[in-house]
Amino acid sequence: MRSLGWFSLSLLLAGSLAAADQYSNRRAPGFSLPDLNLKQHDLADYRGRVVLIDIMKTDCPHCRTLSKQLEQVKARYGQRVAILSVVTPPDNQQTVLRYIQANFLTTPVLFDCGQMAASYLKVTPQNPTVNLPHLFIIDGQGVIRHDYSFEAEPQAFEGKALFEVLDRILAVKAVPTKKP
Secondary structure, three states: OHHHHHHHHHHHHHHHHHOOOOOOOEEOOOOEEEEOOOOEEEHHHHOOOEEEEEEOOOOOHHHHHHHHHHHHHHHHHHHHEEEEEEEOOOOOHHHHHHHHHHHOOOOOEEEOOOHHHHHHHOOOOOOOOOOOOEEEEEOOOOEEEEEEEOOOOHHHHOOOHHHHHHHHHHHOOOOOOOOO
16 A cells, blocks of 8 residues: 555545535525524525535534534634534434533534435435435535535545545636626
């Protein structure tokens, strides 16, 4: 493996991340969900910014790993990237509060009854399986550009892979339309 070198390893990682995106390339479903303080977070309020949506559970060890990574994203990109974590029952205010305190989160954790998560993960009776955590990257125009599940792409949740994807998305400038 040592003979592959960092460049080869990066290409391998980039290729495996490209295999993700099972739920990408579509308009992100809209939602408005409350956080722990009952403040509503509406996806439309984040239009123009890159948004990371993390669907997670508070008792999931991989979710803790991703939460730490997302705090690093916040530190690196500031207001250019919005981060929203979403939980569904049986998580509740007590489990979320403990999770926030134990993991030193500064990003909001939103409460979903399941409908928002189901719309993002395309849950149906024929497709009832949900693998968490699941991360969605939404561009400034509201399109899901990438999505990753830990089960399928664990490398996306560790190291610099997520930063490389965000750097590429943030580097794309909107092309202004010419007015006649």
